[in-house]
Amino acid sequence: xxxxxxxxxxxxxxxxxxxxxxxxxxxxxxxxxxxxxxxxxxxxxxxxxxxxxxxxxxxxxxxxxxxxxxxxxxxxxxx
Amino acid sequence: xxxxxxxxxxxxxxxxxxxxxxxxxxxxxxxxxxxxxxxxxxxxxxxxxxxxxxxxxxxxxxxxxxxxxxxxxxxxxxxxxxxxxxxxxxxxxxxxxxxxxxxxxxxxxxxxxxxxxxxxxxxxxxxxxxxxxxxxxxxxxxxxxxxxxxxxxxxxxxxxxxxxxxxxxxxxxxxxxxxxxxxxxxxxxxxxxxxxxxxxxxxxxxxxxxxxxxxxxxxxxxxxxxxxxxxxxxxxxxxxxxxxxxxxxxxxxxxxxxxxxxxxxxxxxxxxxxxxxxxxxxxxxxxxxxxxxxxxxxxxxxxxxxxxxxxxxxxxxxxxxxxxxxxxxxxxxxxxxxxxxxxxxxxxxxxxxxxxxxxxxxxxxxxxxxxxxxxxxxxxxxxxxxxxxxxxxxxxxxxxxxxxxxxxxxxxxxxxxxxxxxxxxxxxxxxxxxxxxxxxxxxxxxxxxxxxxxxxxxxxxxxxxxxxxxxxxxxx
Numbered sequence: 179x180x181x182x183x184x185x186x187x188x189x190x191x192x193x194x195x196x197x198x199x200x201x202x203x204x205x206x207x208x209x210x211x212x213x214x215x216x217x218x219x220x221x222x223x224x225x226x227x228x229x230x231x232x233x234x235x236x237x238x239x240x241x242x243x244x245x246x247x248x249x250x251x252x253x254x255x256x257x
Numbered sequence: 258x259x260x261x262x263x264x265x266x267x268x269x270x271x272x273x274x275x276x277x278x279x280x281x282x283x284x285x286x287x288x289x290x291x292x293x294x295x296x297x298x299x300x301x302x303x304x305x306x307x308x309x310x311x312x313x314x315x316x317x318x319x320x321x322x323x324x325x326x327x328x329x330x331x332x333x334x335x336x337x338x339x340x341x342x343x344x345x346x347x348x349x350x351x352x353x354x355x356x357x358x359x360x361x362x363x364x365x366x367x368x369x370x371x372x373x374x375x376x377x378x379x380x381x382x383x384x385x386x387x388x389x390x391x392x393x394x395x396x397x398x399x400x401x402x403x404x405x406x407x408x409x410x411x412x413x414x415x416x417x418x419x420x421x422x423x424x425x426x427x428x429x430x431x432x433x434x435x436x437x438x439x440x441x442x443x444x445x446x447x448x449x450x451x452x453x454x455x456x457x458x459x460x461x462x463x464x465x466x467x468x469x470x471x472x473x474x475x476x477x478x479x480x481x482x483x484x485x486x487x488x489x490x491x492x493x494x495x496x497x498x499x500x501x502x503x504x505x506x507x508x509x510x511x512x513x514x515x516x517x518x519x520x521x522x523x524x525x526x527x528x529x530x531x532x533x534x535x536x537x538x539x540x541x542x543x544x545x546x547x548x549x550x551x552x553x554x555x556x557x558x559x560x561x562x563x564x565x566x567x568x569x570x571x572x573x574x575x576x577x578x579x580x581x582x583x584x585x586x587x588x589x590x591x592x593x594x595x596x597x598x599x600x601x602x603x604x605x606x607x608x609x610x611x612x613x614x615x616x617x618x619x620x621x622x623x624x625x626x627x628x629x630x631x632x633x634x635x636x637x638x639x640x641x642x643x644x645x646x647x648x649x650x651x652x653x654x655x656x657x658x659x660x661x662x663x664x665x666x667x668x669x670x671x672x673x674x675x676x677x678x679x680x681x682x683x684x685x686x687x688x689x690x691x692x693x694x695x696x697x698x699x700x701x702x703x704x705x706x707x708x709x710x711x712x713x714x715x716x717x718x719x720x721x722x723x724x725x726x727x728x729x730x731x732x733x
Contacts, residue, residue, distance in 0.1 A: 183686060183693065185723075212657060214723030219657055250686035250693070256671050257683040 181252035185216040192243030199241045272576045279584045289602040291588035296606050298581040300613025303408040305569040307622050315400035316554035323527045325574025330520030389525025391483035398476040405469025407624050412614035417450035422481045442645035449638035456631030468546040515586035601650040608643040653697040655725040659690035666716035
């Protein structure tokens with residue numbers, strides 16, 4: 179099981195539509211709206227790295243309203 | 258009052274049911290339910306008290322309660338030591354069978370660390386002694402105020418004033434800000450207190466001497482001091498780093514440490530009680546209610562075996578004190594991170610304690626000479642306070658913080674952050690940043706102070722923080 183975190187910058191006024199589309203992706207476990215450098219943060223859980231690559235390139239990056247993304251792999255949960 | 262045997266049977270049925278439910282709730286990870294049960298068990302302390310006060314002094318009840326709790330607390334730790342030696346589950350910080358180090362790491366013999374203080378080290382023994390004195394005096398005067406003013410009046414007024422004092426204290430220390438919700442629930446709390454005073458039976462209260470009010474005032478002072486002092490203890494830096502490094506990180510050690518802490522302050526409470534008794538006994542003052550209480554206690558000492566044969570003594574010591582503490586600390590262990598913090602739930606559910614005491618006062622103690630309409634109003638207001646408090650805690654300021662740190666100091670940085678109660682999640686991540694934190698603070702001021710401290714750390718290279726508003730979760 180691989181846990182990933184993705185922070186997203188969305189076009190202004192479009193984040194609600196982006197969230198709705200992200201909610202349809204089964205591997206996404208949690209979506210948070212942020213105020214700061216990023217607009218959204220999603221937590222993903224996938225079985226293999228290939229799945230993560232697939233979701234990022236073919237499911238998330240194609241959503242209208244997303245300006246940029248930054249993805250992190252979770253190495254360890256300490257708390 | 259209802260028949261003593263039926264009452265005892267009823268009490269034990271309720272206790273066993275609550276005890277089983279609390280363990281199921283901890284197992285199912287609904288830990289806040291275990292806190293609720295603990296609070297209820299503390300709230301029904303007046304139940305055994307009603308049966309004991311007819312035979313014994315309040316000082317004697319405090320003495321036997323502390324004695325039984327101390328003995329059973331240390332007995333339980335001893336059982337954990339044996340379990341640690343013979344089972345795979347570790348209950349101490351050291352995951353290995355290392356009795357010497359486990360004892361050394363848990364027995365507070367040296368100095369404690371005080372969070373946020375310039376003088377960071379303080380003799381542990383003195384700390385426990387202060388805690389013990391505050392605890393013993395608070396329970397003694399609480400029992401005396403029960404005796405003079407009744408359970409219902411004492412428990413509501415004590416809760417209202419202590420909650421307001423603690424809120425003022427956090428404001429003074431700039432730990433929390435005064436927002437609209439907080440102001441509202443404090444105001445409602447004060448109104449509930451005033452309504453309780455109005456609803457109280459005028460004649461019995463006037464008939465009671467000033468002793469009752471003095472006792473209640475002293476209860477409030479010592480209970481408030483106890484709450485403030487108990488918050489100063491923290492894990493040492495050594496403990497933090499040690500825990501982080503050992504493999505198979507069991508969080509059971511937190512339970513043991515809490516149990517050790519509570520057993521020690523019970524022990525020191527007991528020592529304080531004995532010292533207090535002897536000092537006051539030899540002071541050349543007479544005619545005060547405390548002196549009378551001490552003389553009564555000393556005269557009762559010769560009947561100690563008879564007192565211990567009373568089943569309610571064991572109820573108040575074990576079922577209403579040490580076992581609720583065990584549930585309380587077990588609920589703290591493995592606390593679900595995506596919930597309110599443990600101490601936030603404790604502060605919300607604490608209001609159930611006086612509510613339980615009111616029911617005991619009405620149905621067991623027969624304190625029905627209150628204006629019941631007004632008393633019901635006060636109780637409803639206290640429930641409103643609890644709901645408002647829940648929303649206040651729930652709406653704390655959440656943030657997501659990304660940290661870029663020096664590579665060889667990441668583990669050390671995490672060990673510093675791990676026991677910060679305002680951090681709900683810590684993850685090490687790959688990519689642009691090294692660590693992700695999820696935090697929640699009661700105010701922007703506290704978040705800013707935390708970020709400033711973080712920036713000052715030499716191992717922190719870069720910080721990026723984002724305020725978190727809405728969290729959408731999917732059902733797993």
